[in-house]
Amino acid sequence: MVRLGTGIGWRPEIAEAVEHMPGVDWVEVVAENVCPGHLPASLTRLRERGVTVVPHGVSLGLGGADRPDEARLAALAERAGALGAPLVTEHIAFVRAGGPLTVSQQLEAGHLLPVPRTRDALAVLCENVRIAQDALPVPLAVENIAALISWPGEEMTEGQFLYELVERTGVRLLIDVANLHTNHVNRGEDPAEALAELPLEALAYVHVAGGFERDGVWHDSHAHPVPQPVLDVLADLAARTDPPGVLLERDENFPAPGELARELDAIRATVTKAAGSVSPGAGHLPGTGAAPQAPAEVPDAGALATARERVALAQASLLSALVAGTPAPEGFDRARLRVQGRALAAKRADVVAKVAPELPEILGDAYRGEFRAYAAGRPMTAGYRRDALSFAEHLLLAGRPEDAAARGRLTHWWLDRSGPRPLEGRPMTRWLRTARLALRRSQALR
Numbered sequence: 001m002v003r004l005g006t007g008i009g010w011r012p013e014i015a016e017a018v019e020h021m022p023g024v025d026w027v028e029v030v031a032e033n034v035c036p037g038h039l040p041a042s043l044t045r046l047r048e049r050g051v052t053v054v055p056h057g058v059s060l061g062l063g064g065a066d067r068p069d070e071a072r073l074a075a076l077a078e079r080a081g082a083l084g085a086p087l088v089t090e091h092i093a094f095v096r097a098g099g100p101l102t103v104s105q106q107l108e109a110g111h112l113l114p115v116p117r118t119r120d121a122l123a124v125l126c127e128n129v130r131i132a133q134d135a136l137p138v139p140l141a142v143e144n145i146a147a148l149i150s151w152p153g154e155e156m157t158e159g160q161f162l163y164e165l166v167e168r169t170g171v172r173l174l175i176d177v178a179n180l181h182t183n184h185v186n187r188g189e190d191p192a193e194a195l196a197e198l199p200l201e202a203l204a205y206v207h208v209a210g211g212f213e214r215d216g217v218w219h220d221s222h223a224h225p226v227p228q229p230v231l232d233v234l235a236d237l238a239a240r241t242d243p244p245g246v247l248l249e250r251d252e253n254f255p256a257p258g259e260l261a262r263e264l265d266a267i268r269a270t271v272t273k274a275a276g277s278v279s280p281g282a283g284h285l286p287g288t289g290a291a292p293q294a295p296a297e298v299p300d301a302g303a304l305a306t307a308r309e310r311v312a313l314a315q316a317s318l319l320s321a322l323v324a325g326t327p328a329p330e331g332f333d334r335a336r337l338r339v340q341g342r343a344l345a346a347k348r349a350d351v352v353a354k355v356a357p358e359l360p361e362i363l364g365d366a367y368r369g370e371f372r373a374y375a376a377g378r379p380m381t382a383g384y385r386r387d388a389l390s391f392a393e394h395l396l397l398a399g400r401p402e403d404a405a406a407r408g409r410l411t412h413w414w415l416d417r418s419g420p421r422p423l424e425g426r427p428m429t430r431w432l433r434t435a436r437l438a439l440r441r442s443q444a445l446r
Contacts, residue, residue, distance in 0.1 A: 002086045004052060004205055004245025006268050008260065011250070015042035017257035023264060024051065028247055029083070031055035031075075036082035043083070053083040057090040062128045062142065063115035064094035065101055065312035073135040080138050087139045087204060089174045090132070092125065092165075097319040101312035107319050108380040110348045110387075116151035116314065117161040120307040123299050126168045133171065141172035141204035146182035146211075146220035148340045151314075152331025158189060159197020166202045173198065176207035177233040178220055178249075185218035186336075191233045195240060205245030208234055208267055217339055223253035226263055231270045238274035246271060323379040345375055348387070356388035362409050363401060370395060389418055 005025030010018055018024060019042055027046060034040065034055070047053055057076050060068055080088045093112035098104045115121045133140050142165075144158060156164070162173060175198070180191040208231075210224035226248070237243065246267055250260065299307060320326040322341045328334045349371045353360045360367040374391050392414040401407050 001244055002052075002204075004054075004247075006264055007052075007205075007245060007247040008264065009056075009247060009249045009251070010043065010046075010053070011254070012040065012042075013252075013254050014250070014257070014260065015040065017260065018042070019045060021257060021261055021264070023261075023268070026052035026054065026245065026247070028054045028056045028089075028249075031057040031079045031088070032059055034079060034083075036078045039082065047084065052086065054085050055079045055083055055088050057088065058112070059095060060090045060132065061093065061095040062090055062132060063092050063121065063125050064096060064128070065124060065308050065315055066096075066099065068128050068131050068135075070135070073132060077136050080136065085138060087141055087172070088136055089141045089143060089204070091143045091145050092162075093145045094315050094319075097312065097315040099312075101309055102316045104316060106381060107316070107323055108382065109319055109323065109344060110351060110380055110384065111344050112145045113315075113319070113322075114145060114147040114149070114151065116311075117154040117156040117158065118151075119155060120310050122156070122161060122164060123304055123307045124311050126165060127304060129165070129169045129171050133169065139172055139204075141174045143174040143176055143207065144179050146176070146179040146186075146218075148186055148217060148343065149332065149336045150187045157194070157197060158183070159194045163197060163199050166199045171202070172204040173202045174204050174207060175237065176209070177237060178207060178209040178211060178226070178230045180233050181227075181230045182211065182218045182220045185213065185216075192236055195233075195237055200237075200241040203241060203243060205247060206234065206237065206243045207247055207249055209249040217336075219343070221253075222249050222251035225255075225259075226266065231266065234267065235270050235274040238271045239277060242275060243271065320379075325376075345372065348375060348380060348384075351384050352388045352391065355384045356392075356413075358413050359388060359392065359410075362406050362413065364406075366401065370400070389414065393418070 006023060007026035007028060008014075008018055008021070008024055010027040010029045018027060027043075029043065034043070043053060055076065057072075060072050060076065062068060076088055076090075079085075091112050092115060094109070094115055095112060096106055096108045099106035115125060129140065129142065144162065165171060166173065177191070180189075180194055183189045183194075184191050208226055209220065209222045210226045210230070211218055211220045211222070212224050213219070234246070248260070248263055248267060254260075314329070317326075317329045318332070321328045321332075321337060322344055328337050349368060352371065353367065363370055371391060374394050378390070378394075380387050392410055395401065396407070396411055396414060399407075401410065
């Protein structure tokens with residue numbers, strides 16, 4: 001088992017602060033945000049100092065009905081090699097649904113959504129994890145996620161679900177204590193009960209993060225200080241086992257470096273105090289690892305294919321309700337679905353603004369309203385880059401923005417990025433794209 005120590009999520013906005021922050025033993029980087037051939041200079045300097053870097057994937061969708069995408073797996077493996085990582089991590093979640101298994105358009109959530117804790121979903125997840133393990137050059141650890149909604153008809157608790165996942169696959173666990181707190185507030189699940197059922201011997205490391213509560217719903221924002229209830233869950237875990245690593249996540253609304261350092265100090269102090277609270281000779285309290293009452297046999301190929309189809313239909317129905325406005329599937333809390341749908345729309349707008357910062361700059365205060373109007377009837381079917389281009393094209397076809405200078409800047413931006421290569425030094429290609437856009441606008445106005 002790799003001993004990692006205390007770490008922080010590396011982000012470009014705090015790269016310099018992280019480099020100079022005392023007591024940072026390791027960092028975690030979002031895998032999709034780094035290019036193996038062009039690693040940020042800050043990450044390179046950290047690696048040269050002996051700081052471990054762990055890639056953390058967000059787009060694989062191991063909990064989805066489809067088999068993991070080979071290209072995404074290859075990209076994750078490449079990043080693990082480029083960073084010299086001792087392991088890689090991903091999420092127990094689905095991020096897209098639809099497609100061939102449901103004979104429908106594939107939809108992208110743009111966010112991590114919970115899998116149902118059912119036998120079908122477990123069988124699919126286990127097979128997907130095995131496929132990923134075979135494709136990766138280093139061990140894989142998977143993370144429990146935060147959720148605003150609960151699936152009806154679940155057959156296992158989170159602890160039981162994770163216990164059997166580990167039992168069947170040997171995968172390691174990344175336990176996010178902030179997500180356990182989130183699920184306590186949003187779904188009434190006791191973090192202590194979840195910890196008691198986990199196979200803590202499989203623990204790879206721990207995530208700690210902040211959030212906020214609004215109208216009785218906890219939002220795992222990664223943009224606020226770590227609250228005491230999350231530290232309390234961390235203390236409970238640390239009293240049960242010695243975590244190999246603990247990492248602070250912060251994705252936006254970054255505070256001053258001194259405040260981040262104080263949060264790291266609080267995390268260290270919580271772990272140290274909890275470990276010291278165990279009576280001498282007692283050792284750390286293990287999770288009971290309580291397996292489900294009736295463990296199921298591993299399904300054969302035919303049963304697994306059928307399970308994939310059932311999971312695909314259920315996930316496509318839920319995602320369509322969240323992003324395409326179709327009726328809520330039976331058994332779901334409709335109010336919570338509306339909250340989740342609004343959260344997905346807001347995140348979509350946020351990420352598009354990060355992927356294409358020129359768009360909010362060009363549109364100014366109108367960006368949010370324009371994007372909400374665009375997204376309301378257009379669920380995401382590809383990645384965020386394509387979403388940004390489609391949004392810009394939608395505005396231009398409608399003759400917006402009304403300000404001619406802003407529309408000109410948006411036109412230039414779209415023309416330069418709507419193909420596989422930039423337009424610099426390619427006047428004929430620019431002319432063809434301009435003509436195509438003009439033709440589509442004339443057709444839209446008919």
